[in-house]
Amino acid sequence: MPYSPLLDALQSHVLFVLLGLIVLRLAWGRFGGRLSGIPGPALAKCTRLWKLRSDQYGSLVRIGPRHVSVGDPAAITVIYGLNKGFTKVHGLLPYTVHVLEQATTNEPFSTRDARFHRDQKRPVANAYSMTSLLEMAPANKPVDLGTWLQYYAFDVVGEFPFGKKLGFLQEGRDVDAMIEGIQGILAYASLCGQVPEMHKALLGNPLFPLLMPSMESWNQMLQFTLKMVNSRASVQRDGELEEADLKTGKDMLSRWMAIHYADPSKMSTRDVIVHLSTNVFAGSDTTAIALRAILYFLLRHPRIMDKVVGEIDEADRQGYLTSPISYRELTTYLPYLCAFIKEAMRLHPSVGLILERHVPKGRHHFGINARVLHNNPRVFPDPESFVPERWHESSPERLKEMEQSFFVFGAGSRTCVGKNIFLIEMHKIIPQLLRDFTI
Numbered sequence: 001m002p003y004s005p006l007l008d009a010l011q012s013h014v015l016f017v018l019l020g021l022i023v024l025r026l027a028w029g030r031f032g033g034r035l036s037g038i039p040g041p042a043l044a045k046c047t048r049l050w051k052l053r054s055d056q057y058g059s060l061v062r063i064g065p066r067h068v069s070v071g072d073p074a075a076i077t078v079i080y081g082l083n084k085g086f087t088k089v090h091g092l093l094p095y096t097v098h099v100l101e102q103a104t105t106n107e108p109f110s111t112r113d114a115r116f117h118r119d120q121k122r123p124v125a126n127a128y129s130m131t132s133l134l135e136m137a138p139a140n141k142p143v144d145l146g147t148w149l150q151y152y153a154f155d156v157v158g159e160f161p162f163g164k165k166l167g168f169l170q171e172g173r174d175v176d177a178m179i180e181g182i183q184g185i186l187a188y189a190s191l192c193g194q195v196p197e198m199h200k201a202l203l204g205n206p207l208f209p210l211l212m213p214s215m216e217s218w219n220q221m222l223q224f225t226l227k228m229v230n231s232r233a234s235v236q237r238d239g240e241l242e243e244a245d246l247k248t249g250k251d252m253l254s255r256w257m258a259i260h261y262a263d264p265s266k267m268s269t270r271d272v273i274v275h276l277s278t279n280v281f282a283g284s285d286t287t288a289i290a291l292r293a294i295l296y297f298l299l300r301h302p303r304i305m306d307k308v309v310g311e312i313d314e315a316d317r318q319g320y321l322t323s324p325i326s327y328r329e330l331t332t333y334l335p336y337l338c339a340f341i342k343e344a345m346r347l348h349p350s351v352g353l354i355l356e357r358h359v360p361k362g363r364h365h366f367g368i369n370a371r372v373l374h375n376n377p378r379v380f381p382d383p384e385s386f387v388p389e390r391w392h393e394s395s396p397e398r399l400k401e402m403e404q405s406f407f408v409f410g411a412g413s414r415t416c417v418g419k420n421i422f423l424i425e426m427h428k429i430i431p432q433l434l435r436d437f438t439i
Contacts, residue, residue: 038062059376067365069354071372073379073405079368080412085360087114088414114413121417123259123267124275127252130420133160134327135250145295145439148172149429150179150288156425157283161276162228163251176227181220182285193353225277229253252276283418286350287425293348294341294430297386299439304340304388311336312435325435330427339391341426342406346374347386349408370407379405 040062047065059071070079079086126132151168154175158166167175174180192199202208253276259267298305315321315333322329331338349370356367375383379401380390394402409416416422433439 038068063354064365067356067367069372070366070368071376073373073376073401075366076368076373076404076407076411079357079366080355080410080414082413084412086357086366087360088117088357117413119266120271121413124252124256125417127160127255128417128420130424132250132255133420133424146292149291149295150284152429153287153291153425154178154284156287156421157280158228159251160283160421161252161279163253164228166228176220176224178220178224178280178284182281185221185281186285190353221277221281222273225273225280229273229276252279279418282416283421287422289348289350290345290422290426291429293350294344294426295439297340297344297347298434301386304386305439308337308340309434312431316435321431321435323432325428325431327424327427330431334431336388336392337431338427340388341430342391343386343388345408345426346380346406347384349374351408355410355414368407373405373407376405 038060039058061069061071063069078084148169151172154168155165158164166178188203192202192204253272256267256272256275260269260272298308311334312321315329318333320329320333352369352371354367354369356365358364359366374380377383390402391399409419409422
C-alpha cells in the first residue's frame, strides 16, 4: 500500500479526532436543536448522564440533549392520551422483565409498536378487570410488618396469575431468591432505563451471550414462571395445560391458556409466559413499596392513625364490615382510609422515574415523573405535607383536578394493566391489619 502522509497523521492523532467529535456532539446538544430555550442544568443540555441525579427547575425542565421533563398536569392528556402520536420510549421495563434474556421478539411492556401492544393487551385485559379480580379476592392469611409485607405481595402475585400461593408466607423466606433477584435487576434497570446507551455496553452487548452462553438461565423471573406453570397438576406431555381444566379456572393462567386453545394466533404459549413473568416482576415490588410507605406515614402521624382506626372501629360497630374486610366495604364505609391511602401514594409513588415518550415527528423525548407532578403546588397546596383531608374534604372541582394529576399508574393506553390488583391489595390488607392489631 502506498505511503499516505494524511492517513499516517490521522492514525497518529485518532484520539484528538475522537475528542473533537465528542466536543462537537456535546456542543450541538447544548446549543443546537429546538430545545435550547428550555431551562435546565447545563450538564443536562449536553448529556443524559445528568438524569442519574435530580434537581428542581420548574414545570418544564430540559434533562438531556433531546429530553424534557414535564411537571404540568395539563400535559398528561397531550403526552399520554390516545392517538396523540407520542410513542413509548425504551425506558425502565425493557431492562427488567427480560434484561437477562436476549430475545429478539417483542413483548407488550417494552414494545413501541402501538398496534402490537393493543393486540397483546386485548386478550388479557379482562383478567385484570375489577370484576374478574374480585372473584378471587377472598383470602385469610395473617401477615406481619416489614419483610412480611413483601412476602404477602408475592403470594398475592401468585394467586392472581397461577391460582396458588408462591410460598413466601408459608415458608417465611425469599423463595428461590426472587426478591433478591428483582432488587438486583431494578438496580441495573434504574440506571439503564435513564441512559439506555449503558445497556448496549453492558448486558446488551451482542458479544456478551457469546462469552456467557448460559446467561438466559439467569433470568430468575422467567425460570420461576416456568417452574410455576409446570407445577400445575394437569400438564400434558407437550407441556400445555389440559383444556378441560381451564373451563372453571379464574386465575390468569387458566384464562389465557383458554384463549390460546381457542385461537393460538391471538395468544401463543410464549405470550402467556411473557405476561405471567411480567406479573411476577411488576406486581410484587411495587406493591411492597406502597404498603411500607402507607405504614410509614401512619406511624409518623399519630393523629391521622387515630382517625383512620376510629373510622374502622365505628364501621365495625355499625356492622358494616365482614371478616376479612371486602374491597367494596372499604370503598363504601371507610372514605377517610381511602383518602389516606391515596395521599400516601401521592407522596411516595412506587415508581419514581420519568415515563418518557417520543415526540411525534421528532427525535425529542418528553415525559412526566409522578414524584414531580405530585408536588405541583398549584394542584396540591403545601405539597410536601401529608394531608389526607385534601382527598376527603375538597370540592368536586378540586378533587377532579387532583385525580387528573394523580400519576401513580401512568396514563393513556399504557396505564398500568395491574392497577386493579394493586388497588385491591392496598385496600384489603391495610384495614384488616389496623382492625386486628395495635401498631
